[in-house]
Amino acid sequence: MCAQKLPEGFVFLSDVDATIQTELRYLSNNNFIGKTVDGYYDNCLIVTKETADALHKVQTILAKKGLSLKIFDAYRPQQAVDHFVKWAKVLQDTLMKKEYYPQVPKSELFNRGYIASKSGHTRGSTVDLTIINLKTSKELDMGSPYDFFGVQSHPNYKNISENQKKNRFYLREIMLANTFKPYDYEWWHFTLRNEPFPKTYFNFPIKD
């Protein structure tokens, strides 16, 4: 149960739409660092109220087609971003390189736009997500996995199948139609247009 006191303007997504699936990857070891990230202590997905309302609209459209959103990350405390920055400086720690950034030197992950030291996530109105099929519970094939850092994850990457392009395009269209903007380097990353806290980088931890 997610019950921590949140700053004004933030909500638990499950209080707005409990049908949206979530898998907070930075709470687990299954992420590009290979460890739980600082600031993630509970499986509670937090966003600004405006973001939750917009996601609920997307979910309502998807549900009619037997689909659902699956969210991997949303509000991200600044201490988590600081953890990424600290991790990036330890160049010999390449535990998860094979799965997450096989073709990009670790020293380039920030320069090439795959991780930010001032992240929209920390402002509470950015989300990393995909679409799943409700019948199979499987993610639609987007041509690269979540947080795969490489050109293959650029939304306009050409060398993927027609079906993978169609799935990426569908996700992008439905998000853009519901007041989100895309990101040039990652097909899964979207930020709410007119976000309520465009200049504030929050640092409260995610705990219940």
Ligand SMILES: C[C@@H](N)C(=O)N[C@H](C)C(=O)O
């Ligand atoms: C780390 C990845 N999931 C992501 O969100 N990247 C962008 C650039 C960010 O860190 O804001």
Ligand SMILES: [Zn+2]
């Ligand atoms: Zn992101």
